[in-house]
Amino acid sequence: MAKQKYEDMSIEELKQAIGKIEGKMGYTPRKLETSKDGALLLDPNNPHDREWFDNDEDYNF
Numbered sequence: 001m002a003k004q005k006y007e008d009m010s011i012e013e014l015k016q017a018i019g020k021i022e023g024k025m026g027y028t029p030r031k032l033e034t035s036k037d038g039a040l041l042l043d044p045n046n047p048h049d050r051e052w053f054d055n056d057e058d059y060n061f
Helices: 009-027 049-055
Strands: none
Touching: none
């Protein structure tokens, strides 16, 4: 069976394809807490989150 192009896949098929790729890489996404209004709560002490805190002025916050 020929491999389907990503451009031709449905959203659900793309999610499954990403899951397979992540599984092969041993990647587990991090779960984030959310506020009551659904905003993601980032950790200013986490270097992966820090960029979002450091450039708020670029986004008029």
